[in-house]
Amino acid sequence: MKYIVDVEWLKDNLNKSEIRIVDCRFSLRDPLAGELAYKKEHIPGAVYFDLEKDLSATPTVHGGRHPLPSIQSIKEKLELSGIDERVKIVVYDDGTGEYASRFWWLLNYLNEFHNS
Numbered sequence: 001m002k003y004i005v006d007v008e009w010l011k012d013n014l015n016k017s018e019i020r021i022v023d024c025r026f027s028l029r030d031p032l033a034g035e036l037a038y039k040k041e042h043i044p045g046a047v048y049f050d051l052e053k054d055l056s057a058t059p060t061v062h063g064g065r066h067p068l069p070s071i072q073s074i075k076e077k078l079e080l081s082g083i084d085e086r087v088k089i090v091v092y093d094d095g096t097g098e099y100a101s102r103f104w105w106l107l108n109y110l111n112e113f114h115n116s
Helices: 007-013 033-040 071-080 098-115
Strands: 019-023 088-092
Touching (some): 071 098, 088 098
Parallel strands (some): 019 088
């Protein structure tokens, strides 16, 4: 559980320059719901990563509903969001964690890709 932080930790570290917060709320039933929720209210300083626009590529004939984004596209979105290897990232969604987990998994995938 070394990767999990609680609300108190976030509250104490919210304004530190080395912290980036990522909101990954999404609903498969209503793909606009997560972004609308973000625009309405989010943790201060959070940036939004959309499952379909940022954490996936456009579906093709073979590749599933949410294929992996290209390395370049996710890297660009991370850079635009001020995310690099020097920051700590707090990622959240409002479900069971599947969208936040995808973001976390993609970061690990990029790290492996970068180090290979």
